[in-house]
Amino acid sequence: MLRIMIAVDGSEPSLDAVRHGVKLVRQGLHASLVLAHVQQEATFFELATQDPDLIARASVAAGRHLMEPAVALVEAAGVSYETEVGLGEPAPTLVDMAERNGCDMIIIGALGQGGVRRALIGSVSREIARLSNVPVTIVKHPDPADVADAQDVVDED
Template sequence: MLRIMIAVDGSDLALDAVHHALELVRRGGLQATLVLGHVQEEATLLELATQGADAVANASVQAGSHLLASAVALVEAAGVPYETELGLGPVAATLVDMVERCGCDALFIGARGLGGLRGALLGSVSQQLVHMSPVPVTVVKHAEADGQV
């Protein structure tokens, strides 16, 4: 059975990637376990100094679980097998580590679909993943992005 990592950050863009994977399972007959992965960026020194490492770690886990909730609800409603993974660090590099650690065969990520100069200037986790990932990456463009300049 395939294992597909889906990058989830609580946004509609991430949910587009979840919907795409669920559509492949439903209509395409794909047999897969979805691994819903969320990455929290590391705390600043100020956060660590004022709140303490344990409090920051607990807040990160709670925030990650909250941001995964919508994706988990979609996958559970569809009856598709899934797992969740939380990581801490730079988003693209941490997702690549999670893909490798979890034995995933593919990675799905939602994107604004900016492309061109705007995308290059703003940077893009999806672009970084296309270059860094050891497995195929599917970038799911947001439906509204098709008509934007």
């Protein structure tokens, strides 16, 4: 059975990635899902002034909370899954999580940004694709302007 890691951050693009993973399984792909989320590590100041264990527990709890919509989608579909919350920089931590979990593929959602904006802003999805040793599927979330343009074309017909 294949293991597919899906990066989840509570955003609509990440839920698009979850829907894509569920769709693959429902279409007959024999796979289980690993829903993965990464929280940024605490700052040096936070670690120096707070209990590090308390900060880590709060970060994991926040990550699990952000994953709730994704978990609900997967459970509603009846698809086998696990969850994991990591701490660190998103792209390398997600790639490490995929390797540790023996995942055969990574699915991640991304905003459908174009042109100059995409060139100037770093992309976690592109960094995962660069770092990963397993195939990465990037599920693009539709740009609201593109959706509006497509609706205008439909309305004109």
